[in-house]
Amino acid sequence: MSIWSRKSIDVLLADAERAPHPGGPTLRRTLGTWNLTSIGIGSTIGAGIFVLTGQAAADYAGPAVAISFMLAAVACLCAALCYAELASMIPVSGSAYTYAYATMGEIVAWIIGWNLVLEYLLSVSTVAVGWSGYFTAFLDEQGLHIPAAFTSPPLVRDETGHWVLHSGLLNFPAVVIVLLSTAALSVGIRESALVNNIMVLVKLLVILLVIGFGVAYIDTANWEPFVPENTGKAGQFGWTGVLRAAGLVFFAYIGFDTVSTSAQEAHNPRRTVPLGLIFTLIICTVLYVAMSLVMTGLAPYTSLSVPHPVFVAVDHAGPALAWLKPVVTIGAMVGLASAILVTLYGQIRIFYSMGRDGIIPPAFSRLHPRFCIPLRGTWYCGIAAAIIAGIFPIEVLGELVSIGTLLAFAMVCAGVVVLRKTRPEMPRVFRVPFGVPVAIFGVLTCVALMLSLPWDTWIRLAVWLVIGFAIYFGYGYRHSGLRRTETPPAA
Numbered sequence: 001m002s003i004w005s006r007k008s009i010d011v012l013l014a015d016a017e018r019a020p021h022p023g024g025p026t027l028r029r030t031l032g033t034w035n036l037t038s039i040g041i042g043s044t045i046g047a048g049i050f051v052l053t054g055q056a057a058a059d060y061a062g063p064a065v066a067i068s069f070m071l072a073a074v075a076c077l078c079a080a081l082c083y084a085e086l087a088s089m090i091p092v093s094g095s096a097y098t099y100a101y102a103t104m105g106e107i108v109a110w111i112i113g114w115n116l117v118l119e120y121l122l123s124v125s126t127v128a129v130g131w132s133g134y135f136t137a138f139l140d141e142q143g144l145h146i147p148a149a150f151t152s153p154p155l156v157r158d159e160t161g162h163w164v165l166h167s168g169l170l171n172f173p174a175v176v177i178v179l180l181s182t183a184a185l186s187v188g189i190r191e192s193a194l195v196n197n198i199m200v201l202v203k204l205l206v207i208l209l210v211i212g213f214g215v216a217y218i219d220t221a222n223w224e225p226f227v228p229e230n231t232g233k234a235g236q237f238g239w240t241g242v243l244r245a246a247g248l249v250f251f252a253y254i255g256f257d258t259v260s261t262s263a264q265e266a267h268n269p270r271r272t273v274p275l276g277l278i279f280t281l282i283i284c285t286v287l288y289v290a291m292s293l294v295m296t297g298l299a300p301y302t303s304l305s306v307p308h309p310v311f312v313a314v315d316h317a318g319p320a321l322a323w324l325k326p327v328v329t330i331g332a333m334v335g336l337a338s339a340i341l342v343t344l345y346g347q348i349r350i351f352y353s354m355g356r357d358g359i360i361p362p363a364f365s366r367l368h369p370r371f372c373i374p375l376r377g378t379w380y381c382g383i384a385a386a387i388i389a390g391i392f393p394i395e396v397l398g399e400l401v402s403i404g405t406l407l408a409f410a411m412v413c414a415g416v417v418v419l420r421k422t423r424p425e426m427p428r429v430f431r432v433p434f435g436v437p438v439a440i441f442g443v444l445t446c447v448a449l450m451l452s453l454p455w456d457t458w459i460r461l462a463v464w465l466v467i468g469f470a471i472y473f474g475y476g477y478r479h480s481g482l483r484r485t486e487t488p489p490a491a
Helices: 009-016 033-044 047-089 096-103 106-141 172-185 189-217 238-253 269-298 309-316 324-356 375-391 394-422 436-451 455-479
Strands: 155-157 163-165
Touching (some): 009 096, 033 269, 033 324, 047 238, 047 324, 047 394, 047 436, 096 106, 096 394, 106 172, 106 324, 106 375, 106 394, 172 189, 172 375, 189 324, 269 309, 324 375, 394 455
């Protein structure tokens, strides 16, 4: 079998209904449209709205950061539509990894699956470090102080970019929140979905409170000029700044594709998964734009380059909204915890699919007989994410997330083009409007955003891929399920 061999869509669909191990359980189909949308919102709304909005406004776009969110949403919409079409055709776990396996071959699927680790596992660690910051600040306000050695990573980068030892020993709160999320995922998908639904409702309530009560205290003078004049350097305000901010706030949309990893646990996935994807993106875009307008209306955009910009914006309203400040802090912690839970879930389900295909150890796909989840894989992922969150700083983790995600999005869009040509007869409950041109535009948009990233991020990506190829050719190629079949599957 060639490294370019593809897994037949018919085989993928048949495998989804069989136990990954003889005599073992299968994943339970317990998720409806609301659960899927909640999973998408839970994974998407996190550090983006609670942290990045302020930085994008203060450093690049000013009040026009609202336009930046809309531009980033257009780029994500192309990917979301392509995800929806492929999910309606191939409603199984694995997301972009599975879609690439069916359209472009095993080696491309491996590359995508390996890069999805950057999107999911490192996102978990990144958000956990952000949660730790909010949690530590909350305790400080209550007069409780955790020693800095237990809230700081032992490794940081100095001004020259070299790794140096720091006074910190371990980011203990970040480790704890990841392990608690892992424990919640260990009791089954139905129970995990219930926990996530509650956290998402709390998160949405806090956001709506800020928008609803904050709009009455907006000072429109803070919106003038809406697009600040460019400083003379590309990317610093003006329309080039709006575009640069769009690249930054793209991070805020990462996570909506987690819906597609849930396909094998969804009722009627050909319909509910596309709906969950589209609803997630629409709801998040509306909330992002509204929140950014309220924040820049409550406070001068120059004051928002802080780790807690929503809190600062509410604080500018004075005593009238003083009651909302602790609500914002608690809401941010709940929102980030929800993102950790659901993003970790997405990584576990991708590893489940890769383990089932044999290209990573089968322990990742072995389901617990009672909870019907990959319990070992859950704890392997959770412990790995907790260790990373405990020892690395947030800026290093965040740098790698976007490029892995963009590559996955580009491949999904390309997959739609391939299947429109190779399997035009395949039933599609959902079809991308205008078809191939939209998918090609999605590829070009994702590639353009990748090219805008710093060169050192590309170097890290190259190193990551080299490690991935070593694992694939050292283990995955020899253990692939495709090579254990007597008859090669249809391409």
